[in-house]
Amino acid sequence: MSSSETIRNIYLSLHAAYGNRDWWPAVDGFEVIVGAILTQNTNWKNVEKAIKNLKTADVMTPIKLHELPREQLAELIRPAGYYNIKAARLKNLLDWMVENYSAGMESISALPDWQLREELLAVKGVGPETADSIMLYAFNRPIFVVDAYTARVFGRHMLIDEYADYHQIQELVQSSIEPDLKIYNEFHALIVEVGKNHCKPRPKCQGCPLEHLPHQVEEV
Ligand code: SF4
Structure with a gap:
Protein backbone atom coordinates (compact mmCIF):
# COMPACT_ATOMS: atom_id res chain seq x y z
CA MET A 1 0.00 0.00 0.00
CA SER A 2 1.44 3.43 -0.94
CA SER A 3 1.73 6.23 1.63
CA SER A 4 -1.18 8.05 -0.02
CA GLU A 5 -3.37 4.97 0.15
CA THR A 6 -2.46 4.48 3.80
CA ILE A 7 -3.33 8.11 4.59
CA ARG A 8 -6.71 7.75 2.89
CA ASN A 9 -7.25 4.45 4.68
CA ILE A 10 -6.45 6.08 8.02
CA TYR A 11 -9.02 8.79 7.34
CA LEU A 12 -11.72 6.34 6.26
CA SER A 13 -11.09 3.98 9.19
CA LEU A 14 -11.19 6.77 11.74
CA HIS A 15 -14.30 8.28 10.20
CA ALA A 16 -16.02 4.89 10.19
CA ALA A 17 -15.15 4.46 13.88
CA TYR A 18 -15.85 7.93 15.24
CA GLY A 19 -18.11 9.62 12.66
CA ASN A 20 -18.15 13.37 12.10
CA ARG A 21 -16.51 15.32 14.90
CA ASP A 22 -18.00 18.65 13.68
CA TRP A 23 -15.18 20.83 14.92
CA TRP A 24 -14.38 23.51 16.01
CA PRO A 25 -16.44 23.76 19.24
CA ALA A 26 -17.01 27.53 18.99
CA VAL A 27 -19.94 29.81 18.20
CA ASP A 28 -18.08 31.90 15.60
CA GLY A 29 -14.75 32.54 13.92
CA PHE A 30 -13.55 34.97 16.55
CA GLU A 31 -14.10 32.41 19.29
CA VAL A 32 -12.02 29.96 17.23
CA ILE A 33 -9.18 32.49 17.11
CA VAL A 34 -9.26 32.98 20.88
CA GLY A 35 -9.54 29.24 21.46
CA ALA A 36 -6.60 28.53 19.14
CA ILE A 37 -4.32 30.51 21.42
CA LEU A 38 -5.85 29.27 24.67
CA THR A 39 -5.59 25.60 23.69
CA GLN A 40 -1.81 25.70 23.34
CA ASN A 41 -0.38 23.18 25.84
CA THR A 42 -3.62 22.46 27.64
CA ASN A 43 -6.79 20.42 27.26
CA TRP A 44 -10.06 21.77 25.93
CA LYS A 45 -11.90 21.64 29.27
CA ASN A 46 -9.56 24.33 30.62
CA VAL A 47 -10.07 26.40 27.48
CA GLU A 48 -13.83 26.21 27.95
CA LYS A 49 -13.51 27.60 31.49
CA ALA A 50 -11.38 30.50 30.25
CA ILE A 51 -13.80 31.30 27.41
CA LYS A 52 -16.70 31.15 29.86
CA ASN A 53 -14.91 33.71 32.03
CA LEU A 54 -14.47 36.01 29.01
CA LYS A 55 -18.14 35.71 28.13
CA THR A 56 -19.29 36.28 31.71
CA ALA A 57 -17.13 39.42 31.82
CA ASP A 58 -18.79 40.48 28.54
CA VAL A 59 -15.49 41.05 26.74
CA MET A 60 -15.71 38.40 24.02
CA THR A 61 -15.39 40.74 21.06
CA PRO A 62 -12.17 41.78 19.27
CA ILE A 63 -12.54 45.44 20.29
CA LYS A 64 -13.39 44.77 23.95
CA LEU A 65 -10.57 42.26 24.34
CA HIS A 66 -8.19 44.63 22.60
CA GLU A 67 -9.08 47.39 25.04
CA LEU A 68 -8.90 45.16 28.12
CA PRO A 69 -5.67 45.66 30.13
CA ARG A 70 -3.38 42.67 29.69
CA GLU A 71 -3.33 41.90 33.43
CA GLN A 72 -7.13 41.63 33.50
CA LEU A 73 -7.11 39.45 30.40
CA ALA A 74 -4.51 37.18 32.00
CA GLU A 75 -6.65 36.85 35.13
CA LEU A 76 -9.75 35.91 33.13
CA ILE A 77 -7.93 33.24 31.10
CA ARG A 78 -6.07 31.85 34.11
CA PRO A 79 -7.88 28.43 33.87
CA ALA A 80 -6.20 27.81 30.48
CA GLY A 81 -2.74 27.82 32.09
CA TYR A 82 0.35 29.80 30.98
CA TYR A 83 -2.04 32.72 31.27
CA ASN A 84 0.53 35.54 31.15
CA ILE A 85 2.10 34.15 27.97
CA LYS A 86 -1.29 33.47 26.41
CA ALA A 87 -2.58 36.94 27.31
CA ALA A 88 0.45 38.45 25.54
CA ARG A 89 -0.10 36.22 22.49
CA LEU A 90 -3.79 37.06 22.36
CA LYS A 91 -2.95 40.74 22.60
CA ASN A 92 -0.52 40.36 19.67
CA LEU A 93 -3.25 38.75 17.57
CA LEU A 94 -5.78 41.39 18.58
CA ASP A 95 -3.31 44.16 17.70
CA TRP A 96 -2.97 42.61 14.24
CA MET A 97 -6.75 42.36 13.82
CA VAL A 98 -7.58 45.84 15.08
CA GLU A 99 -4.65 47.82 13.67
CA ASN A 100 -4.74 46.27 10.19
CA TYR A 101 -8.36 45.34 9.71
CA SER A 102 -10.33 47.38 12.25
CA ALA A 103 -11.16 44.03 13.88
CA GLY A 104 -13.27 43.10 10.87
CA MET A 105 -13.50 39.35 10.36
CA GLU A 106 -14.95 40.02 6.87
CA SER A 107 -11.89 42.02 5.81
CA ILE A 108 -9.59 39.28 7.05
CA SER A 109 -11.78 36.68 5.29
CA ALA A 110 -11.10 38.45 1.99
CA LEU A 111 -7.35 37.78 2.21
CA PRO A 112 -5.94 35.10 -0.10
CA ASP A 113 -4.68 31.95 1.66
CA TRP A 114 -0.98 32.76 1.27
CA GLN A 115 -1.35 36.26 2.70
CA LEU A 116 -3.56 35.22 5.60
CA ARG A 117 -1.08 32.49 6.58
CA GLU A 118 1.91 34.78 6.19
CA GLU A 119 0.31 37.49 8.33
CA LEU A 120 -0.79 35.05 11.03
CA LEU A 121 2.70 33.55 11.21
CA ALA A 122 4.16 37.04 11.56
CA VAL A 123 2.22 37.50 14.84
CA LYS A 124 4.50 36.72 17.78
CA GLY A 125 3.33 33.54 19.50
CA VAL A 126 1.50 32.12 16.48
CA GLY A 127 3.21 29.02 15.07
CA PRO A 128 2.18 26.83 12.12
CA GLU A 129 -0.34 24.72 14.07
CA ALA A 164 9.81 14.92 9.44
CA ASP A 165 8.86 18.54 10.05
CA TYR A 166 5.46 20.23 10.14
CA HIS A 167 5.40 21.09 6.43
CA GLN A 168 6.48 17.64 5.28
CA ILE A 169 3.68 16.02 7.27
CA GLN A 170 1.17 18.59 6.00
CA GLU A 171 2.31 18.08 2.41
CA LEU A 172 2.01 14.31 2.80
CA VAL A 173 -1.68 14.66 3.67
CA GLN A 174 -2.43 17.42 1.20
CA SER A 175 -0.87 15.45 -1.66
CA SER A 176 -2.78 12.31 -0.64
CA ILE A 177 -6.21 13.86 -0.20
CA GLU A 178 -7.38 16.62 -2.54
CA PRO A 179 -7.99 19.92 -0.72
CA ASP A 180 -11.40 19.52 0.86
CA LEU A 181 -12.62 21.71 3.69
CA LYS A 182 -14.90 19.10 5.25
CA ILE A 183 -12.38 16.25 5.04
CA TYR A 184 -9.46 18.31 6.39
CA ASN A 185 -11.70 19.61 9.16
CA GLU A 186 -12.74 16.10 10.15
CA PHE A 187 -9.37 14.43 9.62
CA HIS A 188 -7.54 16.62 12.13
CA ALA A 189 -10.31 16.15 14.70
CA LEU A 190 -10.36 12.37 14.10
CA ILE A 191 -6.61 12.11 14.65
CA VAL A 192 -6.99 14.01 17.93
CA GLU A 193 -9.69 11.51 18.92
CA VAL A 194 -7.57 8.43 18.21
CA GLY A 195 -4.62 10.10 19.88
CA LYS A 196 -6.57 10.76 23.07
CA ASN A 197 -8.19 7.32 23.15
CA HIS A 198 -5.48 5.01 21.81
CA CYS A 199 -2.30 6.51 20.41
CA LYS A 200 -1.00 7.78 23.75
CA PRO A 201 2.66 7.77 24.73
CA ARG A 202 1.97 4.18 25.79
CA PRO A 203 -0.20 3.01 22.86
CA LYS A 204 -3.38 0.98 23.23
CA CYS A 205 -3.39 -0.69 19.82
CA GLN A 206 -5.86 -3.35 20.84
CA GLY A 207 -9.30 -2.14 19.78
CA CYS A 208 -7.87 0.90 17.99
CA PRO A 209 -9.62 1.75 14.69
CA LEU A 210 -6.19 1.67 12.99
CA GLU A 211 -5.09 -1.65 14.45
CA HIS A 212 -5.60 -3.41 11.07
CA LEU A 213 -3.06 -1.14 9.33
CA PRO A 214 0.68 -1.88 9.48
CA HIS A 215 2.24 -0.19 12.50
CA GLN A 216 5.24 -0.40 14.72
CA VAL A 217 5.33 0.90 18.26
CA GLU A 218 8.40 1.67 20.24
CA GLU A 219 8.97 0.10 23.66
CA VAL A 220 7.94 2.51 26.43
S1 SF4 B 1 0.02 2.79 16.69
FE1 SF4 B 1 -1.53 1.56 17.73
S2 SF4 B 1 -2.63 2.99 19.05
FE2 SF4 B 1 -1.48 4.21 17.56
S3 SF4 B 1 -2.96 4.61 15.93
FE3 SF4 B 1 -1.78 2.78 15.36
S4 SF4 B 1 -2.98 1.04 16.08
FE4 SF4 B 1 -3.75 2.89 17.11
Whole structure:
Protein backbone atom coordinates (compact mmCIF):
# COMPACT_ATOMS: atom_id res chain seq x y z
CA MET A 1 0.00 0.00 0.00
CA SER A 2 1.44 3.43 -0.94
CA SER A 3 1.73 6.23 1.63
CA SER A 4 -1.18 8.05 -0.02
CA GLU A 5 -3.37 4.97 0.15
CA THR A 6 -2.46 4.48 3.80
CA ILE A 7 -3.33 8.11 4.59
CA ARG A 8 -6.71 7.75 2.89
CA ASN A 9 -7.25 4.45 4.68
CA ILE A 10 -6.45 6.08 8.02
CA TYR A 11 -9.02 8.79 7.34
CA LEU A 12 -11.72 6.34 6.26
CA SER A 13 -11.09 3.98 9.19
CA LEU A 14 -11.19 6.77 11.74
CA HIS A 15 -14.30 8.28 10.20
CA ALA A 16 -16.02 4.89 10.19
CA ALA A 17 -15.15 4.46 13.88
CA TYR A 18 -15.85 7.93 15.24
CA GLY A 19 -18.11 9.62 12.66
CA ASN A 20 -18.15 13.37 12.10
CA ARG A 21 -16.51 15.32 14.90
CA ASP A 22 -18.00 18.65 13.68
CA TRP A 23 -15.18 20.83 14.92
CA TRP A 24 -14.38 23.51 16.01
CA PRO A 25 -16.44 23.76 19.24
CA ALA A 26 -17.01 27.53 18.99
CA VAL A 27 -19.94 29.81 18.20
CA ASP A 28 -18.08 31.90 15.60
CA GLY A 29 -14.75 32.54 13.92
CA PHE A 30 -13.55 34.97 16.55
CA GLU A 31 -14.10 32.41 19.29
CA VAL A 32 -12.02 29.96 17.23
CA ILE A 33 -9.18 32.49 17.11
CA VAL A 34 -9.26 32.98 20.88
CA GLY A 35 -9.54 29.24 21.46
CA ALA A 36 -6.60 28.53 19.14
CA ILE A 37 -4.32 30.51 21.42
CA LEU A 38 -5.85 29.27 24.67
CA THR A 39 -5.59 25.60 23.69
CA GLN A 40 -1.81 25.70 23.34
CA ASN A 41 -0.38 23.18 25.84
CA THR A 42 -3.62 22.46 27.64
CA ASN A 43 -6.79 20.42 27.26
CA TRP A 44 -10.06 21.77 25.93
CA LYS A 45 -11.90 21.64 29.27
CA ASN A 46 -9.56 24.33 30.62
CA VAL A 47 -10.07 26.40 27.48
CA GLU A 48 -13.83 26.21 27.95
CA LYS A 49 -13.51 27.60 31.49
CA ALA A 50 -11.38 30.50 30.25
CA ILE A 51 -13.80 31.30 27.41
CA LYS A 52 -16.70 31.15 29.86
CA ASN A 53 -14.91 33.71 32.03
CA LEU A 54 -14.47 36.01 29.01
CA LYS A 55 -18.14 35.71 28.13
CA THR A 56 -19.29 36.28 31.71
CA ALA A 57 -17.13 39.42 31.82
CA ASP A 58 -18.79 40.48 28.54
CA VAL A 59 -15.49 41.05 26.74
CA MET A 60 -15.71 38.40 24.02
CA THR A 61 -15.39 40.74 21.06
CA PRO A 62 -12.17 41.78 19.27
CA ILE A 63 -12.54 45.44 20.29
CA LYS A 64 -13.39 44.77 23.95
CA LEU A 65 -10.57 42.26 24.34
CA HIS A 66 -8.19 44.63 22.60
CA GLU A 67 -9.08 47.39 25.04
CA LEU A 68 -8.90 45.16 28.12
CA PRO A 69 -5.67 45.66 30.13
CA ARG A 70 -3.38 42.67 29.69
CA GLU A 71 -3.33 41.90 33.43
CA GLN A 72 -7.13 41.63 33.50
CA LEU A 73 -7.11 39.45 30.40
CA ALA A 74 -4.51 37.18 32.00
CA GLU A 75 -6.65 36.85 35.13
CA LEU A 76 -9.75 35.91 33.13
CA ILE A 77 -7.93 33.24 31.10
CA ARG A 78 -6.07 31.85 34.11
CA PRO A 79 -7.88 28.43 33.87
CA ALA A 80 -6.20 27.81 30.48
CA GLY A 81 -2.74 27.82 32.09
CA TYR A 82 0.35 29.80 30.98
CA TYR A 83 -2.04 32.72 31.27
CA ASN A 84 0.53 35.54 31.15
CA ILE A 85 2.10 34.15 27.97
CA LYS A 86 -1.29 33.47 26.41
CA ALA A 87 -2.58 36.94 27.31
CA ALA A 88 0.45 38.45 25.54
CA ARG A 89 -0.10 36.22 22.49
CA LEU A 90 -3.79 37.06 22.36
CA LYS A 91 -2.95 40.74 22.60
CA ASN A 92 -0.52 40.36 19.67
CA LEU A 93 -3.25 38.75 17.57
CA LEU A 94 -5.78 41.39 18.58
CA ASP A 95 -3.31 44.16 17.70
CA TRP A 96 -2.97 42.61 14.24
CA MET A 97 -6.75 42.36 13.82
CA VAL A 98 -7.58 45.84 15.08
CA GLU A 99 -4.65 47.82 13.67
CA ASN A 100 -4.74 46.27 10.19
CA TYR A 101 -8.36 45.34 9.71
CA SER A 102 -10.33 47.38 12.25
CA ALA A 103 -11.16 44.03 13.88
CA GLY A 104 -13.27 43.10 10.87
CA MET A 105 -13.50 39.35 10.36
CA GLU A 106 -14.95 40.02 6.87
CA SER A 107 -11.89 42.02 5.81
CA ILE A 108 -9.59 39.28 7.05
CA SER A 109 -11.78 36.68 5.29
CA ALA A 110 -11.10 38.45 1.99
CA LEU A 111 -7.35 37.78 2.21
CA PRO A 112 -5.94 35.10 -0.10
CA ASP A 113 -4.68 31.95 1.66
CA TRP A 114 -0.98 32.76 1.27
CA GLN A 115 -1.35 36.26 2.70
CA LEU A 116 -3.56 35.22 5.60
CA ARG A 117 -1.08 32.49 6.58
CA GLU A 118 1.91 34.78 6.19
CA GLU A 119 0.31 37.49 8.33
CA LEU A 120 -0.79 35.05 11.03
CA LEU A 121 2.70 33.55 11.21
CA ALA A 122 4.16 37.04 11.56
CA VAL A 123 2.22 37.50 14.84
CA LYS A 124 4.50 36.72 17.78
CA GLY A 125 3.33 33.54 19.50
CA VAL A 126 1.50 32.12 16.48
CA GLY A 127 3.21 29.02 15.07
CA PRO A 128 2.18 26.83 12.12
CA GLU A 129 -0.34 24.72 14.07
CA THR A 130 -2.12 27.75 15.55
CA ALA A 131 -2.06 29.63 12.22
CA ASP A 132 -3.45 26.65 10.31
CA SER A 133 -6.12 25.97 12.97
CA ILE A 134 -7.28 29.56 12.53
CA MET A 135 -7.12 29.27 8.73
CA LEU A 136 -9.14 26.04 8.70
CA TYR A 137 -11.62 26.49 11.52
CA ALA A 138 -12.13 30.27 11.64
CA PHE A 139 -11.72 31.14 7.94
CA ASN A 140 -12.77 27.89 6.22
CA ARG A 141 -9.57 27.39 4.24
CA PRO A 142 -8.86 23.80 3.15
CA ILE A 143 -5.56 23.40 4.99
CA PHE A 144 -4.59 20.34 6.98
CA VAL A 145 -3.58 21.04 10.59
CA VAL A 146 -0.67 18.98 11.92
CA ASP A 147 -0.27 18.40 15.64
CA ALA A 148 1.70 16.14 17.95
CA TYR A 149 -0.90 13.37 17.61
CA THR A 150 -0.53 13.45 13.81
CA ALA A 151 3.23 13.04 14.06
CA ARG A 152 2.85 10.20 16.56
CA VAL A 153 0.20 8.27 14.58
CA PHE A 154 1.98 8.74 11.25
CA GLY A 155 5.33 7.82 12.79
CA ARG A 156 3.97 4.62 14.29
CA HIS A 157 2.34 3.77 10.95
CA MET A 158 5.72 4.28 9.26
CA LEU A 159 4.57 7.14 7.06
CA ILE A 160 7.21 9.58 8.28
CA ASP A 161 10.56 9.35 9.98
CA GLU A 162 11.50 11.05 13.23
CA TYR A 163 12.96 14.04 11.38
CA ALA A 164 9.81 14.92 9.44
CA ASP A 165 8.86 18.54 10.05
CA TYR A 166 5.46 20.23 10.14
CA HIS A 167 5.40 21.09 6.43
CA GLN A 168 6.48 17.64 5.28
CA ILE A 169 3.68 16.02 7.27
CA GLN A 170 1.17 18.59 6.00
CA GLU A 171 2.31 18.08 2.41
CA LEU A 172 2.01 14.31 2.80
CA VAL A 173 -1.68 14.66 3.67
CA GLN A 174 -2.43 17.42 1.20
CA SER A 175 -0.87 15.45 -1.66
CA SER A 176 -2.78 12.31 -0.64
CA ILE A 177 -6.21 13.86 -0.20
CA GLU A 178 -7.38 16.62 -2.54
CA PRO A 179 -7.99 19.92 -0.72
CA ASP A 180 -11.40 19.52 0.86
CA LEU A 181 -12.62 21.71 3.69
CA LYS A 182 -14.90 19.10 5.25
CA ILE A 183 -12.38 16.25 5.04
CA TYR A 184 -9.46 18.31 6.39
CA ASN A 185 -11.70 19.61 9.16
CA GLU A 186 -12.74 16.10 10.15
CA PHE A 187 -9.37 14.43 9.62
CA HIS A 188 -7.54 16.62 12.13
CA ALA A 189 -10.31 16.15 14.70
CA LEU A 190 -10.36 12.37 14.10
CA ILE A 191 -6.61 12.11 14.65
CA VAL A 192 -6.99 14.01 17.93
CA GLU A 193 -9.69 11.51 18.92
CA VAL A 194 -7.57 8.43 18.21
CA GLY A 195 -4.62 10.10 19.88
CA LYS A 196 -6.57 10.76 23.07
CA ASN A 197 -8.19 7.32 23.15
CA HIS A 198 -5.48 5.01 21.81
CA CYS A 199 -2.30 6.51 20.41
CA LYS A 200 -1.00 7.78 23.75
CA PRO A 201 2.66 7.77 24.73
CA ARG A 202 1.97 4.18 25.79
CA PRO A 203 -0.20 3.01 22.86
CA LYS A 204 -3.38 0.98 23.23
CA CYS A 205 -3.39 -0.69 19.82
CA GLN A 206 -5.86 -3.35 20.84
CA GLY A 207 -9.30 -2.14 19.78
CA CYS A 208 -7.87 0.90 17.99
CA PRO A 209 -9.62 1.75 14.69
CA LEU A 210 -6.19 1.67 12.99
CA GLU A 211 -5.09 -1.65 14.45
CA HIS A 212 -5.60 -3.41 11.07
CA LEU A 213 -3.06 -1.14 9.33
CA PRO A 214 0.68 -1.88 9.48
CA HIS A 215 2.24 -0.19 12.50
CA GLN A 216 5.24 -0.40 14.72
CA VAL A 217 5.33 0.90 18.26
CA GLU A 218 8.40 1.67 20.24
CA GLU A 219 8.97 0.10 23.66
CA VAL A 220 7.94 2.51 26.43
S1 SF4 B 1 -2.63 2.99 19.05
FE1 SF4 B 1 -1.53 1.56 17.73
S2 SF4 B 1 -2.98 1.04 16.08
FE2 SF4 B 1 -3.75 2.89 17.11
S3 SF4 B 1 -2.96 4.61 15.93
FE3 SF4 B 1 -1.48 4.21 17.56
S4 SF4 B 1 0.02 2.79 16.69
FE4 SF4 B 1 -1.78 2.78 15.36
